[in-house]
Amino acid sequence: MGSSEWSHRSDSFWSNDNVAETGCLSIIVLGASGDLAKKKTFPALFHLYCQGFLPPNEVHIFGYARTKISDDELRNRIRGYLLGERSSSPTEDVSEFLKLVKYVSGSYDSAEGFQLLDKEIAMHEISKSSQEVSSRRLFYLALPPSVYPSVCRMIRKYCMNESDLGGWTRVVVEKPFGKDLDSAELLSSQIGELFDEPQIYRIDHYLGKELVQNLLVLRFANRFFLPLWNRDNIDNVQIVFREDFGTEGRGGYFDEYGIIRDIIQNHLLQVFCLVAMEKPVSLKPEHIRDEKVKVLQSVLPIKDEEVVLGQYEGYRDDPTVPDYSNTPTFATVILRIHNERWEGVPFILKAGKALNSRKAEIRVQFKDVPGDIFKCEKQGRNEFVIRLQPSEAMYMKLTVKQPGLEMSTVQSELDLSYKQRYQGVTIPEAYERLILDTIRGDQQHFVRRDELKAAWEIFTPLLHRIDNGEMKPTPYQQGSRGPTEADELSAKASYVQTHGYIWALPPYRNLL
Ligand SMILES: NC(=O)C1=CN([C@@H]2O[C@H](COP(=O)(O)OP(=O)(O)OC[C@H]3O[C@@H](n4cnc5c(N)ncnc54)[C@H](OP(=O)(O)O)[C@@H]3O)[C@@H](O)[C@H]2O)C=CC1
Numbered sequence: 001m002g003s004s005e006w007s008h009r010s011d012s013f014w015s016n017d018n019v020a021e022t023g024c025l026s027i028i029v030l031g032a033s034g035d036l037a038k039k040k041t042f043p044a045l046f047h048l049y050c051q052g053f054l055p056p057n058e059v060h061i062f063g064y065a066r067t068k069i070s071d072d073e074l075r076n077r078i079r080g081y082l083l084g085e086r087s088s089s090p091t092e093d094v095s096e097f098l099k100l101v102k103y104v105s106g107s108y109d110s111a112e113g114f115q116l117l118d119k120e121i122a123m124h125e126i127s128k129s130s131q132e133v134s135s136r137r138l139f140y141l142a143l144p145p146s147v148y149p150s151v152c153r154m155i156r157k158y159c160m161n162e163s164d165l166g167g168w169t170r171v172v173v174e175k176p177f178g179k180d181l182d183s184a185e186l187l188s189s190q191i192g193e194l195f196d197e198p199q200i201y202r203i204d205h206y207l208g209k210e211l212v213q214n215l216l217v218l219r220f221a222n223r224f225f226l227p228l229w230n231r232d233n234i235d236n237v238q239i240v241f242r243e244d245f246g247t248e249g250r251g252g253y254f255d256e257y258g259i260i261r262d263i264i265q266n267h268l269l270q271v272f273c274l275v276a277m278e279k280p281v282s283l284k285p286e287h288i289r290d291e292k293v294k295v296l297q298s299v300l301p302i303k304d305e306e307v308v309l310g311q312y313e314g315y316r317d318d319p320t321v322p323d324y325s326n327t328p329t330f331a332t333v334i335l336r337i338h339n340e341r342w343e344g345v346p347f348i349l350k351a352g353k354a355l356n357s358r359k360a361e362i363r364v365q366f367k368d369v370p371g372d373i374f375k376c377e378k379q380g381r382n383e384f385v386i387r388l389q390p391s392e393a394m395y396m397k398l399t400v401k402q403p404g405l406e407m408s409t410v411q412s413e414l415d416l417s418y419k420q421r422y423q424g425v426t427i428p429e430a431y432e433r434l435i436l437d438t439i440r441g442d443q444q445h446f447v448r449r450d451e452l453k454a455a456w457e458i459f460t461p462l463l464h465r466i467d468n469g470e471m472k473p474t475p476y477q478q479g480s481r482g483p484t485e486a487d488e489l490s491a492k493a494s495y496v497q498t499h500g501y502i503w504a505l506p507p508y509r510n511l512l
């Protein structure tokens with residue numbers, strides 16, 4: 001039986017009470033001249049188009065930015081990024097998709113540009129239907145957060161969907177949403193005065209990753225995890241992000257934010273929520289987000305001695321980075337949850353740039369077996385590892401009898417490697433999934449305002465101490481594991497590294 005025959009996708013599982021909508025859909029990418037737009041937003045739209053989610057008789061895509069370029073110049077800028085690694089789409093699809101893309105140039109704070117944009121959108125809406133139908137307008141802010149308030153004001157004033165026949169206006173905002181608790185709250189209230197919460201989609205692309213989306217299913221649809229997922233059995237949890245390249249052309253942006261704001265406060269904390277939260281009442285977005293808020297509010301203040309900061313050597317050579325920069329490019333931070341399930345279990349959040357590998361994973365390490373009769377603790381503990389990227393996988397490290405005549409033990413694994421198990425299945429890009437959710441009106445995988453506030457509450461005191469120079473990063477070599485103090489901190493938090501065992505993709509999986 002093929003895996004598709006086993007799959008079960010009930011309506012109640014996925015539905016969010018929204019009915020399929022029709023009518024004109026205008027997707028407006030603000031900041032269309034930028035890095036995110038060309039690398040992520042337009043390619044995601046292209047893949048949605050290829051899969052039939054953006055029917056050409058309903059959809060038009062507008063790029064908007066200050067740069068003065070023509071429609072064709074924008075198309076030429078993005079063309080090369082559309083196919084990416086997924087070469088299965090024919091090149092005719094690229095040309096057909098690009099015909100849907102138009103460009104409007106204007107500033108982010110003047111009426112003129114937005115009035116012109118509104119006119120173009122309205123013309124498209126009229127051209128796509130002979131009669132008045134509902135209109136849907138999705139504004140994607142691929143822009144620095146400093147311009148969000150003025151852009152939102154302009155959209156509110158000049159570009160709202162005005163059809164009496166239904167439809168909607170939604171805005172998608174990128175991270176980093178604020179720099180600390182106060183600035184995030186200010187930004188939230190500025191945007192909150194203009195749009196209702198159901199219209200605002202705070203995107204965190206880690207929530208669109210396949211194995212992050214799998215966390216709820218894994219935890220709450222599998223009987224054997226339920227009794228184990230607590231302080232009685234789990235010793236520590238690591239949530240790790242590593243990149244094997246530095247800030248590369250984004251030094252100016254990065255130096256203002258640093259690794260905690262860039263990765264930990266959002267991407268890793270979202271993963272943390274899904275690993276640690278209680279079971280939601282249902283899969284309704286509000287039920288899930290209620291549980292995420294609760295677990296965030298149960299996090300204890302971070303202790304200085306449970307933080308290690310690092311900065312890679314050569315980071316300050318970037319001309320856009322100040323010579324005296326105190327910005328961490330690496331951090332390990334231990335979070336502790338004050339509740340019945342997790343009291344005493346350290347959650348080790350680690351992120352770094354310019355390290356020795358690129359990967360993101362969750363590592364749940366179990367306690368030692370009490371009264372061990374095999375004397376096998378030294379070989380390593382049970383671990384459940386969820387590899388988010390690259391090569392999505394889940395594996396469970398466990399002790400087995402060494403095959404052969406002797407009674408000895410060895411570390412092995414139960415392994416679910418996606419490329420092997422789901423051959424021929426294309427895993428969608430995170431942005432593709434999330435943009436589709438915004439069109440469908442599903443906020444489950446987006447960050448709610450109170451969730452964001454709770455997230456900033458956790459990190460703001462630490463961030464202020466770093467900003468004030470009270471805590472300094474330790475230099476580390478590019479291509480290393482980061483500062484040695486980070487491994488020492490993990491060991492102090494009772495993480496036991498398994499020496500001499502490395503999970504590998506077995507050779508028969510030459511598909512990889
Ligand atoms: N790039 C990435 O990989 C990721 C980015 N993000 C977030 O997405 C958003 C956009 O990122 P990215 O595309 O890299 O940013 P860019 O620096 O490329 O900026 C996007 C566009 O915004 C305009 N712009 C840039 N700086 C300013 C400014 N100071 N004032 C007004 N307009 C400005 C420029 O367009 P023009 O001058 O033509 O108007 C630029 O092309 C940011 O919030 C970022 O944090 C999130 C995840 C990953």
Ligand SMILES: O=C1O[C@H](COP(=O)(O)O)[C@@H](O)[C@H](O)[C@H]1O
Binds near residue numbers: 243262263
């Ligand atoms: O948001 C960001 O994410 C990327 C890493 O994303 P990934 O999907 O490739 O893991 C990171 O490089 C960037 O600094 C950060 O802003």
